[in-house]
Amino acid sequence: MKSKLLAFDAFAKTVEDARVRTTSGGLVTMTCLVAVVLLILNEWNEFNTVKLHPEIVVDRDRAKRLDVNLDISFPKLPCEVLTLDIMDVSGELQEDVAKFGFTKIRLAPRGHEIAEEALTMGNEDGKDTMMRIKGSDYCGPCYGAKDQSNNDNDQVQKVCCNSCEEVRQAYVKAGWAFFDGKDVEQCEQEGYVSKINERLHEGCRIKGTANINRVAGNLHIAPGASYTGQFRHIHDLSLFEKHEHFTFEHVINHLSFGPDPGSDLQNNNDDNNIKNLMFSTHPLDGFKSTVDERFKVYSYFVKVVSTRYEFLNHTFLETNQFSATKHNRPLQGGPDEDHKHTIHSRGGHPAVFFNLEISPIKVINREEYSNTWGSFFLSVCSAIGGVLTIGAVVDRTIYETDKVIRSKKDT
């Protein structure tokens, strides 16, 4: 039995007597060991590196909605003047969303924040103010913006403008200039006029999140109350036009779609990946538009690509990346300043537009180790085996050469 096994011995050993040890052999062995250790260390490092591996799929999610996180500062426009509207191609319109998911923060002329208020145009309790003063059967005048001539005959369906806001809306609808509401009884009483005039030199920061339909559309910030009728969407620009220091210069503090990866990533320790990720989810952050011209339309053409990050700790993050193209044009149209042969179109509102487009492609960024355990062991084994084999050849060569040289000398 034993002798049978012997025949299979692939690791036949040389008898100790027949073995020769040489100094050169020792040196080669040590070099090999150092090389092996270095290679293994390197393999270990490689085994531990985390790579972000992108993958493209078609976005098959249905009926998904899109969160828009916007934080934008207008140093030269007070909050009272600004309106933020979101419109999309499906016909959904969120007028003055600044009233809902957004807060407006008043900025002092120097730039620091004065007060944060979930602010609305006019007063929330505007209705009550007039009712309190004039009694519950008060029916305010609309100053001709609405037809009130029938009020005396029809006591049930009275047309009234009971608050400053209602008068304002009536004015926009009629296409009239409202300015600051001066001499409008409701606004004077509510304090709207004095408030707006006090704050003329303030700036405004709009910050918040809107949940919109995941279809192409636009989000714009324009001066004055807006009204959407059939085939048209208008803003009341009267106040903006009246005050010459109002400009649409702005700073985009933040624009992203979907959850912000920054906050979730504290547990992840790969800085490089985070930087990449931060950049690709909000590339416009910190962009300053300082063109000091009043009647300009600033447009950002944004293509949103939904993205899923899959982290090593099996957490997922469903968010969006986007690419953006910046553009601005003066309202009066005409040749561009830099490109003389480009002629801008005429008309529109002074505003900041974010035109959204949705890409059908979804990117899955998966964090993964570049090596598996198996391949790591394989590399380690091959490093050891390979180096030792080569070492053996080198050693043998040195030995033989040495021998030949010695024998030549001896003879």
Added chain:
Amino acid sequence: MEERRSKSPGGIKVFDAFPKVATQHSVRSSRGGSSTIFLMIFVLFIAYVEIGDWFDGTMDRNFTVDNNGDDSLNINIDIVVAMPCNFLHTNVLDFTRDRTLAADYLSYEGVNFFIPSIYLLNDQRHVVTPDMDEIMKESLLAEFRIGISDPNSGAPACHIFGNIPVTKVSGDFHITAKGYTYRDFRSNVPPQALNFSHVISEFSFGDFYPFLQNPLDFTARTTNANIQNYQYFLSAVPTLYKRLGVEIDTYQYASTEEEKSFDNPGLGMPGIFFKYDFEAIKLIVEDKRISFTAFVVRLVTICGGLIICFGWAYRGFDKLIILLFGKKVARRGQEKAATFLAT
């Protein structure tokens, strides 16, 4: 002298892990010698191939969302239209509602209309996605010659070439006849003079690399109809080629086309329209290679493996010879137990 050395194992010698057999205990043969030489040549050859492969790298296709912050780019165009230059209008209209008077950027040159034989006439181009080597070879940046603008020479065709800066949003570059599509009170081209047959030598986005092949390059369309409408729908994908530190940032595009002819200019717009849009995804084609240390490991493993396998094969072969022809044949060419070297 071997005895001398083996008797005193000390110092670094102790570490010698490689078993060497004293010459008097080993036998050598001429067959073994030639095999060793053959093995060495083979190992060197394999190493050479491996090093070459490593330098070449492998093509890796990656992608990111395109957000390098570029707001504008060039359209490079070189086209011959079978109409005199003074009949033609070139414009870009895009999503920003800007109109670019392309004529002011482009050069016009009166030429004769002819289609070189290598151009594909009224036919879909056989599209080949070029490989990295080709792209690197042909990535020669260039500029159009400028200053030669001789539009009114009365030549029957017009050669239009140059770069148009456009905003990076979807848009439409079109070549139309004066008096059609845009209102023009000064000149009105008679309908029978219209002929939108054209030869495209270059149509690309981004930096101008004239030798990079694009789907529309070297194509031609001819028509007998006067009121002819050609539409090219182009979808441009930003592409970055990277190799050994060289980066080529350009655009590839897919093109579909449609042509229509009308009897009456009131029914449709005669002209050549290039409607383009940009994808949000950027393609990165890069040649990747394993790290140097990984490469060394690989090389060493392959060589070591080869040597070991060869050793086994040699021994097996030896055994086979003994089995087939007996020990005598196997020992042919083998040195005597004690050679003059070992004395």
